Amino acid sequence: MATTTSTARGDAPTKGEGPVLSFEDLHVRFSTQFGEVHAVKGITFDVHPGEVVALVGESGSGKSVTSMTALGLLPANARVSGDIRVGGTSLGGLDDRGLRRVRGRDVAMVFQEPMTALNPVLTIGLQLTEALELHGIAYGTDASARAVELLRMVGIPEPERRARQYPHELSGGQRQRVVIAMAISCEPRVIIADEPTTALDVTVQAEILDLLRSLKDTLRTGILLITHNMGVVADMADRVAVMLRGDLVETGTVEEVLVRPVHEYTRRLLGSVPHLGAREDAQVAAVDPAEGAERRAGARTGTPALDLSGLVIEYQRLGRPPFRAVDDVSLTVGESEIVGLVGESGSGKSTIGRCALGLIPAASGSVNIFGQDVGRIGRRDLKELRRRIGVVFQDPAASLNPRMPVGDCVAEPLVVHKVLRSGKDRLEKVHEMLDAVELPRSTANRYPHELSGGQRQRVSIARALILDPELLVADEPTSALDVSVQASVLALLTDLQARYGFACLFVSHDLAVVDLLAHRVVVLRGGRVVEAGLREDVLHRPQEEYTRRLLAAAPVPEPHEQRRRREARHAFLAELGEEASVLRDVRGVSGRD
Known part of the structure; x- marks a missing residue:
């Protein structure tokens, strides 16, 4: 295993500060009908205040299992050994009541799919006030006011109205912001973000990453970021830990791991990442x-395979005008x-x-496939x-x-x-x-x-x-x-x-x-x-x-280039008068400096 000394970039952890989350010789084993599965094999690493540590690896490497140990959320057939600490508290000796006090207050989770993390039958406001009241931070109208402040902090427009809505009434990006608001509601020491941007568009992903970056810089919250997106790692991480089949095979600063990887597995992962603008150097190239x-042999007619002309698609809504999902779209796909x-x-x-x-069905326009009008x-x-x-x-x-x-x-x-x-x-x-x-x-x-x-x-x-x-x-x-x-x-x-x-x-x-x-x-x-x-x-x-x-929002897996791209994106948004004000909102709502 290759291990390097970390020197974090940007807002690095203050020297002398103890870790907010630490794993020491962590082992996780699952008892199954086919025998014991050793999912995590003696890994050790820390997360410090104001630091982002990215835990990367392919599915089945043990990333999510590792994160779940910090919340005590593994199933009953799991056997955990080693020391897990949040702040100075060892989780090994805590009962269920002690773990409930730690969850939310000291360590919080941002899950990959917000629709599974949010209760579909409760309003957004009720779900936010639940955590505040459970941990004794605010009650009644004070809790409701704090919930609105949290929604405003994470950049959700019209927070008073959104607090009265249900999860299905929000977009995917807005739901992910709500989950982040819930995670920071008790100002935890550390946030575990498990694939927080996987299902999001590049622009929404960039906004969520800006939000997380602002929160960790302002609130000095440590973040354990679990992802397989190397562009997100380059954009967010201070240090990187690479997992393979339950082992840590490489750790170091983001520049060391992404720019000068030591382990063959890390090099193979980085070599698999498609890089915007690098088509000419890629081994995979589209055929002319x-x-x-x-x-x-049979495709010599010159007729396009697909020809859409003036396509309009509408969805009917009860008691309301139809929703126009596609409006006057024309495109062709040639042979x-x-x-x-x-x-x-x-x-x-x-x-x-x-x-x-x-x-x-199309409301109007035509869909021609190999010269035949599908609608006729x-x-x-x-x-x-x-x-x-x-x-x-x-x-x-x-x-x-x-x-x-x-x-x-x-x-x-x-x-x-x-x-x-x-x-x-x-x-x-x-x-x-x-x-x-x-x-x-x-x-x-x-x-x-x-x-x-x-x-x-x-x-x-x-x-x-x-x-x-x-x-x-x-x-x-x-x-x-x-x-x-x-x-x-x-x-x-x-x-x-x-x-x-x-x-x-x-x-x-x-x-x-x-x-x-x-x-x-x-x-x-x-x-x-x-x-x-x-x-x-x-x-x-x-x-x-x-x-x-x-294009400005699409991340690339090289830290220095990604930093330049992020700065260029912020400058571009500033020219458009849309510069993100998330950091100002966080400082304005939070009681911390």
Whole structure:
């Protein structure tokens, strides 16, 4: 294991201050029906006041298990040994009542998915006052007033009104801000943030990171940041600890670990991260559209694979005017071309993809696939047209039938479209596709829950391509994957696209991934196209303010470059008169200096 001496950057911990959170020789073992699982293997590290320590590693490395020990939230089959201290208090000797006093007051948690952390049947205000009253900080009207102050502190507009609303009435970014407000409500010594920005757009992610940075600088709160996003690590961390299968394999300052990594695993992780603007140096490069068209024997007509013209999509609302999700959108995807569709949540990206698949009707405009107007053809012709289209959804666990073996899931399009009626022929085709996505043929006999997230996504790709489609619609296919798994899936997609020559509408909010794959890029905002063109023009020479805002918010996994990008982003927002005032709000509401 490579261990380096930490010298934190920025607002470093004051010399002589003791750690607010420390793990010493921590071991965690789980008793299962298959034997004992040693999940965390004797790790030791500290978090000091005003310091951000990033705990990174792939799924299953033990990151979240380590964090849960600091809150006493592991299940009953867990056996913990070693010393865990919050401030000067050892958690090992505390009973349930003692742990409840520590939670919230001394150590707080920001979970990855705010909708699972918030109670859907209680208002935001009630959930905030609950923690204040439980720890004896404020009661009644004082607690309600403090709840509103906390919402204002984390940058939520109209906090008085929002306090009366329920979680489902807020956007994803606003819900994450509420969770952060709950975490800081008792001014804890340390905040554990478990993947706090994974499901957020780049602009909302940048705002949440600005908020966390302001809070830790102003309140001197230590933060244990758990993430697999190296751009977030470069943007936030003072020190980095890298975990692999329960072991700490490398620790050091953010510059040491991200710029001069020692361990091979760390170098492999960093090598898997797509870097905005580094396509020319990447090993994975998209195939040229003309070359791909030549590979496909039957695709020589010159007709676009997908042609949307003046597309309008509306959702009907009871007693209210319809909500227009997509407004006058026109775009084309040519033969063997990858078009990246980018924008924030709610911009209409996935809605357009579903409409292109015929799953959502268009209020007006036209959807032409291979020259056929989807809105004007009959059901039989539509079914035949869908045979030429493949789809990869964002969440493979939700798109695969949990009661069907993987082989049956992959073969399902063959059954639906009555291709290869012989069971033997179908099995041979399934094995061919499993080979293509680099999965062992024995995977056909397993069920989806027995596979990892990356393996399930490969199964989804195999199913999407089994009919040799001419158009693939991929909706955020890599957003929830580890960086190394994401890199392998992207390499796989690129290789298969080069081999089979299909056109692809690639929906994503990760600009680095789009920069790596796409030939052309379409930028959406509020259901309308704000910019479109060649990938190198839109992502490297943007003309529109909104595109520049998206690009400025995208983090890169190099600390010095990311610091420059963050400063440039703040300067850009200041020019627009939108400079973040989070730090001022925090200082104004908090009683600390």
